Amino acid sequence: MDRGGQLRGLPARLGGGPLKEAVRGAELAAGLRERGFDFYAGVPCSLVAGLIAALESDPGAGYLAEVREDAALGVAAGAWLAGRLPVVVLQNSGLGVSLNALASLHALYGLGCLLVVTWRGEDGHDAPEHTIMGRAMGRLLDAVGVPWRVLDPARWRQDLDWARGQLVERPGPLALVVRAGTVA
């Protein structure tokens, strides 16, 4: 990978631009809609700016800009109880404030929700505020019972199929983790 364009303090792939095989935000949004995801809320991260822009510009999808990640999870819980299939978009920094909602609401009641979580601080190549959460993220998701996998740009459709299948079969929270450069 060409790291010539790497910016100080940013993940290698963020500074170097998207991966060659990156998924376009509009494609990912369409893929989610095709699989029945019909309620979107979140707090933004630059790693999924393309996805959020696509959701916001699609009147059929809509995107609720929330004030905090756990509030977005609360809204998603209400939407799921009312029959929707929700997606919450967040940066992993927002996972910290979301742990109680995940543990004592979504996991406890078994409420379906797909988290699209970005992975700032992966491998420690990022701004300092992201390094500790970047290291802890996977273990935190495991600890509160959120199954997760990294969104693979080469087989992202299968990853969405997995998420859809899990949510229908065994409602609860689950996460697709988005690395820098995965979504263009």
Added chain:
Amino acid sequence: MRLQEALESLRPLLAPRAVVAANGHISRALQAVADAPTHFYMIGSMGLASSIGLGLALARPSLPVTVLDGDGNLLMNLGALASVAAAAPRRLVHVVLDNGVYGSTGSQRTISDRVDLAALAVAAGYRSSTRLATPRALRNQAEVLSGPDAAGPAMLVVEVEPPVPGEVVPPRVALGPRALRDRFRASLGAWES
């Protein structure tokens, strides 16, 4: 007024409306006063009752939704006032049962005696916000807000007494979380989306 009296006065805003009850004494008291399948008892996730109510209202705009919040719950997630006001769900009524304490943990004081919760809702953009201290006034307002012409989001801040030391609290929510989930979800099936 007592919490139970407040809930009795709020009957026009309870089932068959969808009700999200905050964790702690509020859920327990609601279950004791008026249990119904359209009542969702939040047993954890303190602070998120209004967010859950907002999600219900956005997913089903025709569904009348009541959030039974507490002062401690609201103060924990004040940002929800902004989210609710910005989304402006017309059929959502947000009740704050304000007893000035964290009742479930031993009645430690909140700061609601020094913060005007009703004014915060107005400033955020709620269509109406009223502070009420008597069961009669509460009943009247609950009837108005349950009518078809009521324009939400509306806030009702209700002054209730803190628990008396030694007071017997209604029992914990009887159903388990999965059973509550299924009962509530099935009860909404009748509402058009």
